[in-house]
Amino acid sequence: xxxGSANGAATMNRHLQRLVGALAVLVAIGIGGVFVVxxxxxxxxxxxxxxxxxFWLIQFALRRAVEHRAAGIEVPPLADERxxxxxxxxxxxHCVACHGAPGVAPQSFAFGMTPAPANLVDAAREWTxxxxxxxxxxxxKMTGMPAWQFHLADDDIWAVVAFMQRLPxxxxxxxRSLPDVPVPAxxxxxxxxxxxxxxxxxxxxxxxxxxxxxxxxxxxxLVGPHAPVGPSLEGIGARGVIAGRLPNTPANMQRLLRExxxxxxxxxxxxxxxxxxxxxxxxxxxxxLK
Ligand code: HEC
Ligand code: HEC
Numbered sequence: 530x531x532x533g534s535a536n537g538a539a540t541m542n543r544h545l546q547r548l549v550g551a552l553a554v555l556v557a558i559g560i561g562g563v564f565v566v567x568x569x570x571x572x573x574x575x576x577x578x579x580x581x582x583x584f585w586l587i588q589f590a591l592r593r594a595v596e597h598r599a600a601g602i603e604v605p606p607l608a609d610e611r612x613x614x615x616x617x618x619x620x621x622x623h624c625v626a627c628h629g630a631p632g633v634a635p636q637s638f639a640f641g642m643t644p645a646p647a648n649l650v651d652a653a654r655e656w657t658x659x660x661x662x663x664x665x666x667x668x669x670k671m672t673g674m675p676a677w678q679f680h681l682a683d684d685d686i687w688a689v690v691a692f693m694q695r696l697p698x699x700x701x702x703x704x705r706s707l708p709d710v711p712v713p714a715x716x717x718x719x720x721x722x723x724x725x726x727x728x729x730x731x732x733x734x735x736x737x738x739x740x741x742x743x744x745x746x747x748x749x750x751l752v753g754p755h756a757p758v759g760p761s762l763e764g765i766g767a768r769g770v771i772a773g774r775l776p777n778t779p780a781n782m783q784r785l786l787r788e789x790x791x792x793x794x795x796x797x798x799x800x801x802x803x804x805x806x807x808x809x810x811x812x813x814x815x816x817x818l819k
Contacts, residue, residue: 632701
């Protein structure tokens with residue numbers, strides 16, 4: 530054997546050893562991961578804070594994700610005093626329970642949440658208006674921060690952002706003295722004046738998730754608990770009759786989704802406040818389940 534090829538073989542050997550070493554480490558990490566997940570050793574309790582590196586990593590990933598997704602969102606004018614007032618009304622009703630306000634503590638249930646809902650007094654300094662809008666509209670997975678997309682019109686979300694921009698400069702006394710503005714009605718009427726939006730099936734899946742349908746029904750094509758509290762909706766699109774008495778037409782399905790108690794007063798399907806548009810989208814999705 531020549532010296533050159535002996536050297537070559539030795540180099541190959543070293544590479545092979547490194548590769549096997551790296552693979553062994555990966556396998557060990559994999560086995561460790563499987564052990565942590567299956568043994569139950571990982572503590573999911575909300576009254577135990579994350580380890581410092583985990584906490585830091587989650588915060589970092591959250592910030593990066595929001596920055597990335599909020600890039601390119603166009604910010605409407607937010608200085609109008611009426612918009613700020615509307616934002617205040619929504620903030621008091623929808624946000625203070627978890628986040629508190631200047632001089633106001635959150636409700637006691639929020640004390641038990643991990644991650645703890647941040648005090649938002651300074652949020653408008655830490656996040657851009659587009660980022661705040663994105664967080665409020667989309668929510669934050671695995672934190673308890675709800676997505677407000679199906680509950681607040683886009684204008685109202687921007688109004689909340691407008692109010693939040695005033696928060697850093699508001700003293701507790703000033704916050705207390707702000708007028709008690711009633712929450713304006715959901716802006717659905719304005720939306721329907723422009724004609725109904727076209728049916729949107731991807732949005733329908735989000736709506737089904739939002740209205741907690743999967744906490745009671747099996748609904749094919751969606752990830753969730755599929756709990757058997759209500760009947761399975763498998764093949765519902767092909768059924769002749771719904772709720773035991775109504776012909777399965779799009780209009781009847783939308784009525785059932787919006788006013789289940791009108792159709793079956795003693796039924797166990799709760800009235801979930803499904804909007805007209807959301808009922809139309811959800812009914813269209815259910816009709817595809819043949
Ligand atoms: C059910 C409790 C709850 C409600 C109600 C709620 N949030 Fe949150 N929110 C959270 C939790 C939990 C987090 C994640 C922890 C954190 O970062 O604050 C969060 C995060 C946020 C963040 C990111 C804060 C940061 O600096 O990390 C913003 C901004 C926010 N919420 C705004 C709002 C607004 C505005 C409303 C009202 C429309 C609202 N939240 C309603 C629980 C709630
Ligand atoms: C708290 C549990 C619960 C939630 C949440 C819920 N449902 Fe129901 N649903 C029921 C029950 C229970 C019934 C059976 C009604 C009865 O006869 O009492 C039902 C009936 C129905 C029916 C009629 C089924 C048939 O066989 O004719 C449809 C369709 C339906 N639900 C769709 C939905 C959709 C879509 C959502 C979300 C917007 C939803 N449900 C949310 C419990 C629930």
